[in-house]
Amino acid sequence: MAKSPSLVNLCLGALQNHILYGDDDDGIVQGIYELPTELFDGLLKQLPALALHKLQLQMPLGRQADFDLDYHCSGNGRKRVRYGKFDIAWKALFSSRWRELVKHFQVNPLSYKSSLECAETFDWKQKYWETHLQNCFDAAAERAMLPSFNGCVGEIQIPGALIKIIGYDESAKGSMHHYSRLCGHCQDFGCYVRCLRLQNMFCNKETCQLLASSQLQCLLLRRISSDIHIDGLCMILNQNRETITSLEFVNCKLSLVDLEAICSTLVIEGAQAHAVKHFSVKASKLLEANPASFPPKLISFLSSRSLESLSLCDDHIGRNYANLTLRALLDASSSLSTLELSDNNISGWLSDFRCNSSNQALSSYKKSKSMQSLRVLNLRGNNLRKNDLEDLTSALIHMPVLETLDLADNPFEDDGIKCLIPHFVKTFEHFPLANLNLKNCELSCNGATDLLEVLIALKYPLTSLSLADNDLGSQIAPLLGDFMHTSIRSLDIKDIGLGSSGFLELRINMPDVVKLISINISENRGGIQAAEFLGELISKASELVDVHAGYNLMPPESLNIICSALKIAKGELQRMDLTGNQKLCQADNLLALSEFQHNGEPIMLISSSSSQDTLYDDDP
Template identity: 45%
Template sequence: MAEAPSLLSLCIALVTDEIVQRDDVPPALYDLPPDLLDTLALQLPPLALHNLQSGMPFELQNEDEYDNGCLVDGRKRRRSSNFNLAWKKNFNLRWSKLTDAIQPVDWQQIYWERHLQSCLDEAAEIASLPSFSKCIGEIEMSDSILKYIASEKSIHFWRAKYRNLSYHCQEFGCYALCLMLQSVLCVSEICHILRSCKLQKLVLRWIRFPEQVNGLCKLLSQNRETLTSLELIHCKLSSTSVNSICDALIHNRKTHGILHFSINASHFDETDPVALPSGLVSFFSSGRYLYSFKLCDNDLGKNFGKLVFHTLLDASSCLSALDLSENKMTGWLSNFNRRSLTGLQASSMVGKSLQSLRVLSLRGNGLKKDDADNLRYALFHIPNLEFLDISDNPIEDDGIRNLIPYFIEASERSFPFADLNLENCELSCDGVTQLLNVLSTLRKPLRSLSVADNSLGSSVAGALGVFMGKSIQILNVEGIGLGPCGFQDLVEGVTEGSNIVNINISKNRGGIEIATFLLKLLSGGSDLVSVNASYNLMPVESLDIIRSALKIAKGKLELLDLRGNNWDDQKAQDSLVAEFQNSVKKILIYSSSPTLDGLYDGDP
C-alpha cells in the first residue's frame, strides 16, 4: 500500500496548482518561511518560477548576487541563489544530456537563453515555408515548446499572446547572451522583437541577400556595445556586404569591441581580389581587442590571403589567433623569401610584426615545398608564435626540411615555439626521421607534435622512440603504418619516465605488439592521462596483457580507447571493463571489429 502524502506535500501541491493557473503570484506567498518557498520553487514549471522570482520583494532577495541585467520595475533586482537549484532541475528535465557538460553560474539565464534559441529555430522553420506571409513576431510556438515552460492547466498554455514569438523574445531576451539566427529571420523586424537582448555572441547562417545583410547590420548596431563575438557560416558575401557589416561594428569609433570574428564555409564574390574590402581594412586597424580572426573553407585565393596578412602587419595588429584553413592559397607567401629579407623589400617590412600572434592555422591550403620555404621567412615577422598547423598540405620532405631552420631558431626564444601539426603532408620516413632527430636536440623541446596520416612505415620507430624520451607531452602518430615491427622497436627504444600526457597510436595495425607497448608505456608514464589505441587489429590475447598494464599503471590515466579491434570474445571484453569500472580509468570498447576507416593505414 502506498504511503499517504504528508499535509505539507498536499499544501505545496495545492499552492503549486494555484500558481500555475494564474498570470500573477499572490503576494501572501512571499510571507512563507524561506525553506517552504524554496520547496515550492522546486515544484514549479519555468514560467511560474519566473513569475515567482520576478515578483519577489526586493528585501527578500539574496544580497550577494545580481542578475544578468534584466530589469524589473526599472532597476536591477537581486535574485535568490536558492532558486538556482530549481532552475537547474528544470534545465535537466528539458536538456538532460547537457546538464553535466555545462556548469553555469546562473541556471535561470542559461535556461531562458536555450529556450529562446529553441523558439527562434522553430520560427525559422516556419518562416522558410513558401506559404508564410506573417510578421516574424506573430509566429506561434508549438505545444512541444510550450509544454516545457508551462502546465497545460495554465493560462500561459492557451492564451494566444503567450504563443507568439514576440512574447518570448521580449520576456526572455534579456537572458540571452548568445544566439544563432538563420537568414530568414534577419529582417528589420528582428531588431524590434530582440530589443531587450544584450548579445555578447551572435552566429548567423545562410545570409545571402542585401535585405538580410541590412537586417543583420541593424541587429549589430543595436548590440554594438556588448557584442564580442561574430560568426558567419554558409553566407554569400560581396565587398559591399562586408563593408556594411564592418561599418555596423565600428560606427565611427576608433576601436571596436569584437574579440572573435569568423567567416566559415562561405562564398565571397571576389575570391582573389586586388584589394580587401575597405571595411575589413578599417576593422583590422581599429581592432585593438581583436583576439582571433578566422577565414576557413571559403575557397579564397592567394591574393586574399596575402592581403589579409599584409594588412594585419601594416596595422600592427594585436591578434592572437589567425586561421586561414581550407582555402586555395598556393603561392600566397611568394613575396617572403631570402631576398625579401635582404633586398629592396626589406625596407618596407622593417619594424612590422605580429608580436601578439600565438596561433597560426594554414591547414588544407594547397601549400607545397616552395610555400613552406616562403613560410619560413614569413614567420620571421611572427616572433612569438607558439602553435602552427600546416596539416593537409603536400609540402613533402623538402618542405619540412625548409622549415627545420625555423624550428631550431624558434626554440631559442624566451617564449619558444611549442605545438606543431603536420598531418597528411605527404611526408616520408626519411623526412620525419630528420625532423625528429632535430626536434630531439632542441634546447626547449616541443609540447605537442602530430605527424598523423603520413605513410612513414615501421622504420621511423627508432627516431620516434628517442623523441618520446624527451619532454614531448602530446603525440599523435595515428595511421602512419608502424605495424608490429614498429611497435617492437618502440618497446626497445622508449625509456621509462617519459613526459607523455596524451598519445594517439590508433590505426597502425600493431597487433599484439600494441599491448606490449602499452604495458611499457603505462608502467612508466606517471603523467599519462589519455591513450588512443583503437583500430589496431589486436587479437583477443592482447586483453590479458592490457589488464596487466592497467594494474601496474602509474599516475593519472583517465582514458584508454580500445575500440575497433579483433575481439569476438564479449565475455573477455566485459570482464576487462568491469574490473576497472570503479577506478578513475575509462575504457572504451564499443565495437568488436575494425571498420573500413581502420584499415586504410597499411604499412607501405
C-alpha cells in the same frame, strides 16, 4: 490504486497555479516568502521554469540574502553570497532539460582564487532562458522556411512542447495566449539572451524589435546571401554594436561590399573602433576570391586593436585574398592572437616574404607590430608546397610568440619540412613553438627523421606533435622512442605504418619515465605488440590521460596485458579507445573492464561485436 497526494503537495500545487495564472492582488506570492524553509525549498524544487521565473521576479530585495547559500571563498577567508537556492533550482531545471549541455557550462566556485573571481557567478537562469529562446527561434525557422509562409516572424506559433516544458498549460488559457507566438517569448525572455544563432529570414527590422531588450555578445548567422539579409543584419548589429564581441558566418555568400557594410555598422560612434574580438567566416563563399584590394572599412576592421581572432575557413578564397588579409594585419598594431586561413587554396600567398622579392616588402614588414601577439596560426588544407614553406619560414620571424602552427593536410613533402627546420634552430632558445601539426603532409621516413633528429638534438621544448597519416614505416620507431625522452606531452602517430616491428622498437627505445598526457597510435596494425607497448607505456607514464589505440588488429589476449598494467599502475588515465580491434570482444575477461572507471564512466572503449566494425582499407 493510485496513491493520493498529500495535503502539502496539494497546497504547493495550488501555489504553483497561482504563481502561473493568478493576479496576486491579495499578496499571496509575497506571502510565499514567509513560508518555513522546508516548505519553501520544497516549492522551489517542484516549480517549472515559468513559475520559478515569476516567483523570483516578485521576491522582495530585502529577502534575497535569506535564500542564498554562503561558502568560504578559497584563499581569503571571506564569505560571499553565491549560488543561492534559486540558482540551484535553475541549474536543476537546465540539467533536466539539456543534460548534454551541462558539462559545457559547469563552474566550480571553490576553484577560484581571487576575491574578484569569487564575485563572478554563472547565471543558470540567464543560460536557461537564452537556450530556451534559441530553441524557439530554431522552431520558428523551420516554419518560416516553408514555401507557404508569408507573414511576420514574431507571429509564428511556437510548438506546444516548448510551451509545456516551461510549465504553461495551454488547456488553461486556450490555444492563443501570450506564449503561443515567438513574440511573447522574446518579450519576456529576450533580456536574458547574450548568444544567439539566427537563420537568414530573421535578419530584418522585426527581429530588432523582438530582441530590443537583448544585449547580444555572440552572434552566429547562417545562409546570409542577399542584400535584404545584409540590410537586416546591419540593423541588428547597429542595435548591439557596443556589446557584440563575437561574430560568425556559416554557409553564407558575402561580397566585399557586404563586408564593408557590416564593418561600417560595427564602428562605435565617437570611438572610431569596434568591440568585436572574434570574427569568423566558415564554410561560406567570399565572392571575390582574388581581389586587387580591400575596401577601407574592412581594412580598418581588420586593423583594430580589439580584434583577437580571425578565421576564414573553407571560404573559397585565393592567394590574393589571403595576402590582402595579411597585409591589413601587418600594417596595423592589432592584438590578433589567432589567425585561421584553413581549407582554402592560397598557395603563394606569402610570396612577399621571399628574400629576393623585387618589391622589397620584407624590409617594410620588419617594422610591423601587428604579428607580435600572434600565438596560433592555422594553415590546414591550403595546398601549400615547398615554396610556400620557404616563404613561411621567412614570415615566422615576424611572429615571435607563435605557439601553435597547424600545417596539416598540405602536400609539401620532405622538401617542405626541410625548409621549416632552420626556424626551429633559430628560435628554440627564445620563443619556441609548443604545438606543431604535420598530419597528412606526404612526409616520408627521411623527412620525419630530419625533423626529429633536430628536435632531439636541440632538446626542443615541443609539447604537442602530430605526424599522423604520413607513410613513415617502422623505421621511424627507434627515433620516436628517443623523442619520448623530450618534454613532449601529446603525440599523434596514427596511421604511420608502424606495424608490430615498429611497436617493438618503440618499447625498446622508450624512456623509463614518459611525460606523455595523450597519445594516438590508432590504425598501425600493431597486433599483440601494440598491446605490449600500451602495457609498458601505462606503467611508465603516470600522467597519461587519453589513449587512442583503435584498429590495431589486437588479438583477444591483448586485454589481459592492458588490464594487468592498469591494475598495477597508479596513473590518471581517463580514456582508452580500443574500438575497431575486432577480436577484443571475444576476450574471456570482458567483465573485468568495468573495474576501470573514471567519474563513474568506463575507461576502456571496445566494440560490442566484431560485426559492427568496419575493415581496414587493405584488409581482404
